[in-house]
Every structure is written in C-alpha cells, then in structure tokens.
Amino acid sequence: MLEKMIFGRYVPGNSFVHKLDPRSKLLFVFLFIIAVFLANNTITYALLLAFTVLVILIARIRFYFLFNGLKPILFLVVFTLLMHFIFTKEGALLFEWKFIKIYEEGIRQGIYISIRFLVLVLMTTVLTLTTSPISITDGMETLLNPFKKLKLPVHELALMMSISLRFIPTLMDETDKILKAQLARGSDLTSGTIKQRIHAVVPLLVPLFVSAFKRAEDLAIAMEVRGYRGGEGRTRYRQLAWKNRDTFVIFLFAFLVAVLFWLRGGN
Amino acid sequence: MKEILSLDHVSYTYETEDEKPHKAIDDVSFTVQDGEWIAIVGHNGSGKSTLAKLMMGLMYPNEGKIRVFLEELNDETVWEIRSRMGIVFQNPDNQFVGSTVQDDVAFSLENNGVPFEKMVPRVLDSLAQVQMEEFLDHEPHHLSGGQKQRVAIAGALAMEPQMLILDEATSMLDPQGRDEVIRVVDDLKRAKGLTVLSITHDLEEVLLADRVIVMNEGKVMMTGKPEEIFAHGDVLESIGLDLPFASRLSRELRKHGVNIQGEHMTEKELVNELWTSHFNK
Numbered sequence: 001m002l003e004k005m006i007f008g009r010y011v012p013g014n015s016f017v018h019k020l021d022p023r024s025k026l027l028f029v030f031l032f033i034i035a036v037f038l039a040n041n042t043i044t045y046a047l048l049l050a051f052t053v054l055v056i057l058i059a060r061i062r063f064y065f066l067f068n069g070l071k072p073i074l075f076l077v078v079f080t081l082l083m084h085f086i087f088t089k090e091g092a093l094l095f096e097w098k099f100i101k102i103y104e105e106g107i108r109q110g111i112y113i114s115i116r117f118l119v120l121v122l123m124t125t126v127l128t129l130t131t132s133p134i135s136i137t138d139g140m141e142t143l144l145n146p147f148k149k150l151k152l153p154v155h156e157l158a159l160m161m162s163i164s165l166r167f168i169p170t171l172m173d174e175t176d177k178i179l180k181a182q183l184a185r186g187s188d189l190t191s192g193t194i195k196q197r198i199h200a201v202v203p204l205l206v207p208l209f210v211s212a213f214k215r216a217e218d219l220a221i222a223m224e225v226r227g228y229r230g231g232e233g234r235t236r237y238r239q240l241a242w243k244n245r246d247t248f249v250i251f252l253f254a255f256l257v258a259v260l261f262w263l264r265g266g267n
Numbered sequence: 268m269k270e271i272l273s274l275d276h277v278s279y280t281y282e283t284e285d286e287k288p289h290k291a292i293d294d295v296s297f298t299v300q301d302g303e304w305i306a307i308v309g310h311n312g313s314g315k316s317t318l319a320k321l322m323m324g325l326m327y328p329n330e331g332k333i334r335v336f337l338e339e340l341n342d343e344t345v346w347e348i349r350s351r352m353g354i355v356f357q358n359p360d361n362q363f364v365g366s367t368v369q370d371d372v373a374f375s376l377e378n379n380g381v382p383f384e385k386m387v388p389r390v391l392d393s394l395a396q397v398q399m400e401e402f403l404d405h406e407p408h409h410l411s412g413g414q415k416q417r418v419a420i421a422g423a424l425a426m427e428p429q430m431l432i433l434d435e436a437t438s439m440l441d442p443q444g445r446d447e448v449i450r451v452v453d454d455l456k457r458a459k460g461l462t463v464l465s466i467t468h469d470l471e472e473v474l475l476a477d478r479v480i481v482m483n484e485g486k487v488m489m490t491g492k493p494e495e496i497f498a499h500g501d502v503l504e505s506i507g508l509d510l511p512f513a514s515r516l517s518r519e520l521r522k523h524g525v526n527i528q529g530e531h532m533t534e535k536e537l538v539n540e541l542w543t544s545h546f547n548k
C-alpha cells in the first residue's frame with residue numbers, strides 16, 4: 001500500500017518542470033499557496049484549477065498515476081465536499097429529500113474549498129515528484145540563507161534533513177533484518193490482541209534504537225575526522241544554476257497573480 | 268626517511284563512572300616514517316581503535332605526546348593535521364555522509380573550504396584511484412560493502428593526505444570486498460608512496476606491512492617485520508591472535524615430525540619448502 005502512495009516521492013524525469021532550479025520551484029509553490037487564497041469566485045477558482053492541470057501536463061505526470069497515488073487525499077477532498085453540501089444552510093434551497101436539504105451556497109462553498117485543497121495538494125505533489133530530495137534540501141538551504149542573520153541554523157537544518165534522507169533506506173533494511181531475526185525467535189506481530197501486538201513491537205524497537213544511536217555516534221566521528229566543524233567557511237559541491245526558465249517561472253507567477261486580481265470579485 | 272607520526276609515552280584512560288578505570292592505552296611509544304606500511308594487530312579491546320582516535324585528535328592523551336607531521340597534536344593544530352590524514356572506519360554504512368557517491372567524496376573538500384572549480388576534478392580523480400568513477404550518482408544503499416569502503420577511501424584521498432589510517436576497514440566485508448579494498452590500498456601505497464597504518468584482525472593483511480605492532484591490553488607487546496612477528500607464533504596465539512593459514516600448517520606439520528625449516532607465511536613459501544625439502548633427501 002505504501003508503494004502506491006506518491007505524496008512526497010520523487011520520480012526522475014526530463015520535463016521542463018524537472019529541469020527547473022529547485023529554488024524557483026520552491027519559491028513558486030510557496031507563493032502559489034498564498035495566491036490560492038486570492039480566488040473568490042467561479043472564474044478565479046476555475047483559473048487555478050486549469051493552471052494546475054497545465055503544470056501537471058508540462059511536468060508529464062500521468063493523471064492516472066496521480067489519481068492512484070493520491071487516493072486517500074482525494075477521499076478527504078470528496079468528504080469535505082459532502083460536508084459542505086449537507087451542513088451549509090445559506091442561499092436558495094435547491095433540493096430536499098426527507099431531512100437532507102441542499103442549498104445553493106453549500107454547493108458553491110463545497111466546490112470552492114475542495115478546489116482550493118485539491119490545487120494545493122496537486123502543486124506540492126508536482127514539486128516533490130519532479131525534484132529530488134537532495135535538490136529540495138539544497139534549494140531550501142539557499143533560500144533560507146537570509147534567515148541566518150536571525151540565528152536560524154539553516155545549514156544545520158539542511159544537513160540534518162539530508163542525513164535523515166540518506167539513512168532512511170539503511171534503517172528500513174535494518175528494521176527488516178531485526179524483524180526477521182525476531183520472527184525467527186518466535187515473535188508474532190500479526191496475531192493476538194492489540195496489547196500483545198504492542199508488546200511484540202518492543203523487541204523490534206529497542207535494537208533499532210540502540211543501533212541508530214551507535215550509527216549516529218559513528219557518523220559524528222566520521223564527520224569530525226573529515227574536517228566538519230559547522231557551516232562556517234564551508235564551500236558547496238552542489239551548485240545551483242538559475243537559468244532563464246527560472247526567471248520565466250517567476251514572471252509567470254506574477255502574471256497569474258495579476259490575472260487573479262483582475263478577475264476576482266470585489267467585496 | 269622523514270618522520271610522519273610519533274607517539275611518546277602515550278597513555279589514555281576512558282572516563283567512566285563505574286569501578287576502577289583501566290588504561291585503554293598504557294605507555295605506548297612508536298614512530299612511523301614517511302612511506303611505511305604499518306599494521307597494528309591485537310585482540311578485541313586491546314586499544315587499537317583508541318589509538319586511532321588519539322592519532323586523529325578526537326581525544327587527547329592523559330600522558331605523553333603525539334606528534335603528527337612533526338607538529339604536536341593539540342587544539343590549535345588538530346584541524347590542519349586532520350586535513351592531511353585520512354581515516355576509514357569499520358562500518359561502511361556509518362561513515363557515508365553524502366547522499367550520493369560524489370557528494371560523499373566531496374564532503375571533506377567542502378569542509379576544508381576547497382573552491383568548487385577545484386572540487387570537481389579532485390572528486391573524479393579520487394574516485395578513479397579506487398576504480399569507482401562509474402558510480403558517481405549512486406546512492407549508498409545501492410552499493411556493496413566493498414564499494415562503500417572504496418568510496419570512503421576516495422573520500423579520504425580527496426584531501427590528498429600523506430597518511431591513511433584504516434581501522435578494521437575490511438572486517439565487515441566478504442572476502443571479495445576485502446580483496447578489492449586491500450588491492451586498492453596496496454596500489455595507492457605503491458603509486459603515491461602513501462603512508463598506511465592499518466589496524467586489522469586479518470593476518471593475511473599483516474603480511475603486506477613493512478612493520479607490525481602487536482598490542483596487548485593497551486601496551487605495545489612487540490614490533491617488527493611480519494616474519495619476525497610470526498616467528499613468535501606461540502606468543503601471538505596466547506594473546507588470542509590467529510596465525511596465517513600457511514604458518515599454522517607449517518607448525519602443525521613440524522609437530523607431526525615433518526622435517527621443514529624456518530617460518531612460512533604464505534602458501535607459496537610453504538609449498539616451495541615442502542617440495543625442496545623432499546628433493547634433498
């Protein structure tokens with residue numbers, strides 16, 4: 001089941017979106033999330049949705065793949081939609097059946113909120129699908145650099161993130177190994193009462209934690225002997241290159257905002 | 268000959284809360300010359316890793332002095348000295364810092380502030396030296412143990428060190444991985460005159476060394492050429508070390524009354540001795 005979940009996963013590719021600098025992508029998605037709240041009528045919401053679909057097309061992500069991977073989240077979207085249909089009681093009454101009354105405003109609100117939610121999820125998924133975790137980390141680090149002045153440990157956070165990402169597969173393998181070792185010793189994780197199952201997890205977690213601490217200690221030593229002493233005076237092997245297409249993306253965003261302002265209903 | 272490293276009556280005790288602390292390193296002195304290959308052997312807990320950590324300045328001796336590149340190791344010199352030494356540890360997974368092979372090799376370069384233009388050729392060059400240049404973008408979990416250790420060596424080589432320390436770098440590898448790593452180090456030592464200090468349990472590896480230091484309970488028990496060391500087979504066995512296979516076999520043969528002379532460390536030597544000794548009769 002986890003295999004199918006694509007939220008937060010990276011799929012290498014060669015599209016325009018894949019080739020963008022992580023900084024422009026991150027900046028774009030971050031600003032887009034804010035811009036979504038500018039929409040307040042049918043045409044602006046339609047515009048957001050159309051724009052998102054366009055981005056997905058340009059990134060050459062198959063809709064079926066997205067739909068499959070985001071099923072649990074889509075379920076949530078449909079759920080919000082229904083909640084609004086049923087519980088918002090404003091505007092003209094459109095439909096009545098026994099105790100269910102659906103109002104015009106309910107339908108509108110429901111659709112708007114769902115689009116907002118959907119567009120946010122889709123945009124962030126496109127970001128993670130088209131950008132490798134290392135690039136995201138690099139991009140974040142450079143973008144957050146100005147905040148160093150405010151004593152935000154930007155370099156340390158980025159390093160922490162990249163090391164965690166690097167160790168996920170290692171720890172997964174380890175969990176698997178320990179699991180098999182415990183199964184071979186007769187531990188049973190799949191049957192029994194909840195309490196018994198929780199008890200069975202303990203012998204899995206303890207060795208995992210012990211080894212994780214050992215790894216952390218070894219890694220710290222390995223980093224120190226290789227000259228690591230914080231971000232000060234460090235150079236970077238991974239260079240980010242801001243290209244024309246990245247500037248274009250920023251202009252595209254400005255254009256989108258302008259159109260949103262122009263089309264949104266005054267109130 | 269130029270001195271690279273010297274230990275002068277070094278002792279070290281770990282700070283622990285419990286009972287009477289014992290000296291992990293007890294009055295150790297030796298000198299390593301430029302271009303030498305030194306092997307350090309000893310049973311588990313004899314203080315080999317502690318010695319390596321002391322040499323890298325991860326902690327300082329309680330007594331005695333350590334001199335590296337003719338400079339005394341202390342807080343002021345430690346970073347400069349580290350940048351001229353490389354060390355590879357036992358566990359291949361726990362020393363892989365970067366997310367890909369090239370990131371990992373570049374790690375020490377980044378730390379030492381090497382500019383980007385110089386980093387790229389150095390990374391490629393170091394990887395070529397360990398025959399891993401095709402794996403630039405590979406992630407660590409897609410590499411074998413031996414490959415990871417070779418990347419670790421490349422990472423150590425990137426700063427163009429004068430001395431390479433291997434702390435049981437081959438002990439977690441399968442025989443094939445071990446051979447790969449040993450071959451790479453051997454080539455490097457020949458090609459670049461690198462000084463190698465290898466801490467090892469593997470007595471076949473010891474045979475490659477110019478000089479062997481035997482550690483026992485924190486003390487230096489013996490030093491000498493491999494053949495001199497293996498001449499004291501009984502002593503080595505008494506402190507829990509294995510002898511190379513050929514050496515063991517020749518001892519057993521002698522015990523059973525086969526008339527052979529001298530020490531035989533490799534199978535080839537033993538075979539030669541066996542067939543020539545029969546000729547003479």
Ligand SMILES: Nc1ncnc2c1ncn2[C@@H]1O[C@H](COP(=O)(O)OP(=O)(O)OP(=O)(O)O)[C@@H](O)[C@H]1O
Nearest residue numbers: 281282283291309310311312313314315316317318
């Ligand atoms: N972090 C530590 N804290 C306390 N004591 C330690 C620590 N590390 C090692 N020791 C002790 O110091 C002694 C020497 O340990 P060291 O790790 O140097 O041995 P070693 O020769 O490398 O052994 P091995 O062959 O198992 O790697 C041992 O008695 C060990 O228990």
Ligand SMILES: [Mg+2]
Nearest residue numbers: 315316317435
């Ligand atoms: Mg050790």
